[in-house]
Amino acid sequence: MTCYKHGKAVFKGMGKTVEKYPLVIAEEANIPFLLNIPGTGRRIIGEIYSVDEQLLHFLDDFEGCPNWYQRTPQEIEILEWEGTDDSPDERPAANSIITCFVYSTTCYQPEWLQLPYHKCYDAFGNHGLRYIRHRDII
Structure with a gap:
């Protein structure tokens, strides 16, 4: 269990969305955005946590x-x-289906749909778009 000053989280495992979605890296800070456009993009791989x-x-x-x-x-x-x-x-069991909360957005720039779609996000991934903290941009 991981305790944060904002609550508790327990890592449970890894999963993949059943539905495809576009996951893009955009803006000056190279922020990952999961666009709420079901059926477009890729099945997204991510971590599953139980949170309080x-x-x-x-x-x-x-x-x-x-x-x-x-x-x-x-x-x-x-x-x-x-x-x-x-x-x-x-x-x-592996390959079984569960329901999890996912954060996605319907607020995005139209040109983001032309960006590469990723299946997962890692700030140091081979996409070469390292996340830049806000204070490092200013």
Whole structure:
């Protein structure tokens, strides 16, 4: 379990969206944006966490939810599960489908649709678009 000053999170495993979405890297800071355009793009790979209510509220605020990003339930295919604190009945099998909250946006520049679509995001990934913190831009 990871404790933050804003709440608690427990890493559970890795998953992939059942639906395809465009994940683009845009703006001067090379920010990843998951565009809420189901059926377009790629199946997105990401980490699955269990978070408490305090952290969920913090994340909503951090993501500008609901104005900038929207938190919506999405079907996720389990790639691997590491939730060791789960009872055997609570551990989803690989390739099974669960529902998780995902932050995506309907607020984007039209030209972002012309950017490359990524299947996952890593600030140091081979895309060469390293994330730049706001204070490093100014």
